[in-house]
Amino acid sequence: MHEMGIVLHLAKTLDQTAAEEKLSRISKVTLQVGEVSGIITDLFVDAWNYFKPRHPVLADSELVLEEIPAVTWCDSCKSKYETVRYGRTCPYCGSGETWLLQGNECVIKEIEAE
């Protein structure tokens, strides 16, 4: 399962951060997840709950997911539009020369720790 792999890498990155910053306990992890990052929130939370007890610093850590809306930029008419609603084709000029500006990221925004 895809989400399993992502959480595995998240846990690894957090373990490393904890070691570097000499943290004993991470009580809260806030992630920013893009609307079109392909991450299914429910599966992600299931995977998180599975991995948590296996990483001592994360044992009672709370996970917060913040969604970042997906926005596409049209190169032809220089406008922005909602990616999920219109896809790759610009609703203003019909061009396909469009680029995702934001919305596929998956970033660890901050952690609360001691």
Add this chain to the structure above:
Amino acid sequence: MKIIKLGEKITAANDREAEALRQRLKEKGILLINLMSAAGSGKTTLLSRIIKDMKETRIGVMEADIASDVDAVRIEALGARAIQVHTNGMCHMDAGMTAEAVDALGDDELDLIFLENVGNLICPAEYDTGAGKKLMILSVPEGDDKPLKYPLMFMESDALVISKMDAREFFPFDMEAFTDRVRILNPDIKIFPVSAKTGEGMEALEGWLSEALEEWRS
């Protein structure tokens, strides 16, 4: 209690491991190529052909699969050095697994190492394995709409092989529409239409591999 602002990618630890592996291989003059495609696009068949054609290049192959061993057996039968890596259910290879696989294969007396990634058009593109180049395959039977559905691998790859060109007449594959879709995602990608069965297009691809190796070592 303190709040630490990270703004770091989830895969930050993986990315650091990948960079370390890339540097290690660069110092040894070995080019690691991450070969990615959907299941059955012709990765093992293409590698077999490359091994037969590029006799003067010392090639090692790491076959990643969720569970089976058949691909490594096919490569070893050609006399190339090969190992099988099991991902134990994971749908992709990451840098840690790749570094372990390189150790198991042995990195002495090799020029090129191919990592045949798990057959999957989505997840492998999301993880840096530490490879110096990324090569992907899209086979004609899969259809010309794949860049629209699965853009990331097309965006991430240095080169794209369009495989099974010998079967083109049997499938409604619009080559022009396909390459346009790919170039919108990745203007710099090199595209090689190939048939591993007839040998069509193999020379151009193998030329690119030799150049990439030379460039890696300079």
